[in-house]
Amino acid sequence: MIAERTKKVKPSPTLAVDSKAKELKAKGFDVVNFGVGEPDFDTPEHVKEAAIKAIRDGFTKYTPVGGIDELKEAIIDKLERDNGLKYGKENILVSCGAKHSLYNIAQALFGPGDEVMIPSPYWVSYPDQVLINDAQPVIVETYEEDNFMLQPEVLENKITPKTKALILNSPSNPTGFIYSKKVLEKVAEIALKHNIYIISDEIYEKLIYDDEKHISIASLGEEIKEKTIVVNGLSKSHAMTGWRIGYAAGPVEIIKTMTKIQSQSTSNPTSIAQKAAVAALSGPQDCVEKMRQEFERRRNYLVAGLNSIGGISCKMPKGAFYAFPNISKVLGKKVSNNQINSSMDLSIYLLEQAKVALVPGSAFGAEGYIRISYATSMENLSKGIERIRKALEELK
Structure with missing residues (x-):
């Protein structure tokens, strides 16, 4: 059965x-x-060339489960440069795409009796990843007149003693809207008050228009950073969907647990794609x-x-x-x-x-x-x- x-x-x-x-x-x-x-x-030429070089150099074996140090360092540099976030290598896990990162988080954090807040409209995989880990998705509606932005008072009214986490996606798939700093500050305040985790999916951060700015909720202070797992990847920003490289940055205990889970599922992301990701993050961004x-x-x-x-x-x-x-x-x-x-x-x-x-x-x-x-x-x-x-x- x-x-x-x-x-x-x-x-x-x-x-x-x-x-x-x-x-x-x-x-x-x-x-x-x-x-x-x-x-x-x-995919940009310099990224493809880095992959070709990796193949020619024989970089085709297992790597550490959570990613090579060179890539972790490139991710650390990127997060500090772009988001004002400081992490060590022990705070980073490289996975087989951002979806895999999110799944690892769900495996590490959720279980029977847990509730996970998901603003709607939501990316299609969020509720199912919660359900497959025996937790309950709680949908928090947002509205077009608010630019589909979660209203903090609505969120607070939905929180119960069972609430474990909130999933945020900005810029959003499917709406394309972005969370303002003002709303993120209120959400962070509520998360800290109720001791809930924030899973911040920032995969579209490089695709922003009209001089808008992306703000990672984790950058709003050390307290909220310790309750946030930031998820990102190369698929959308560098046209690397098939390369399957995503990453998570967060508290050491959670990243360590996610790495242990990954060691029993996929092991390491593809060695060649990791070298390509280093070039993508560290090379020219034009x-x-x-x-x-x-x-x-x-x-x-x-x-x-x-x-x-x-x-x-x-x-x-x-x-x-x-x-x-x-x-x-x-x-x-x-x-x-x-x-x-x-x-x-x-x-x-x-x-x-x-x-x-x-x-x-x-x-x-x-x-x-x-x-x-x-x-x-x-x-x-x-x-x-x-x-x-x-x-x-x-x-x-």
Whole structure:
């Protein structure tokens, strides 16, 4: 028999959408894929060269479970340079992607009877990683009028004696919004008052627009730093999704426990990818800025296009590479036998009729919205906007 706990977990909706889009493409359909959260840029050349050198140098064996010292030092330098955070090597764990880092945290911290606060809209894996570790996700709603920012008083009202942690994601997937310093200070105050951990997912920190600033909650003081595990990686900032390098920085006891767990699951991250990550973090960063500027250009074009479509309204995201348009005015409409009663209905309709793949807001705990990734070409954005426009014009 399959383990009972696995029945609580759903497959990743975003990966399922991407898989369906690729399946249709393989059958010869021209599909515009707005579903996947993956930069369409190539990994920077200096990063690839570092990996090639590692192979040629025979750096192809096991490494220490938690990552090579050279990479830990590069991460320590990055965290101090970019975030004002000081850590030692004993505070760092390198894993097989930021998702793996988050899973290790869930394994190390959560158990039966624990509650974990998750603001919605949330990244799809947060609740399932809590559930598979026999803890209970507690969803804390946020609202468009607040730029989907967690309101501290709402958070405090949800906290119980069982509350173990809060998961924060800024910039956010799926909304693209960023937490202000003022709100982070209030959240930190509440976390310290109730002795709860903060898991701060900062994977999109390099993709920020309109001169906004990323602030890590761990940088707000030594007390909150000791209650925070910062998660980051190279996938989004350096177009390294397939290289699978993420990392966590936090209190020694937690990092030590996570490392022990990793030693019994994956062992070390790929040796070659670790050398590439050193080059990514320590080498020139102009490639990151070029990607950021292009994403900003695409964002502006996409949001303007979406807001020109009847039935859709979209606030301007401040980070990441997602738009999260409100489609509530479309709900209840129909064409032929297609009745659009939910974001899932609309997503299926657009995939089948317009050959546009996107993710329903319900996957992120936010009915009445859809997520569109603009990590694709301007040509695809233009084509996709027009296909969505025509498909929605058919609805009455």
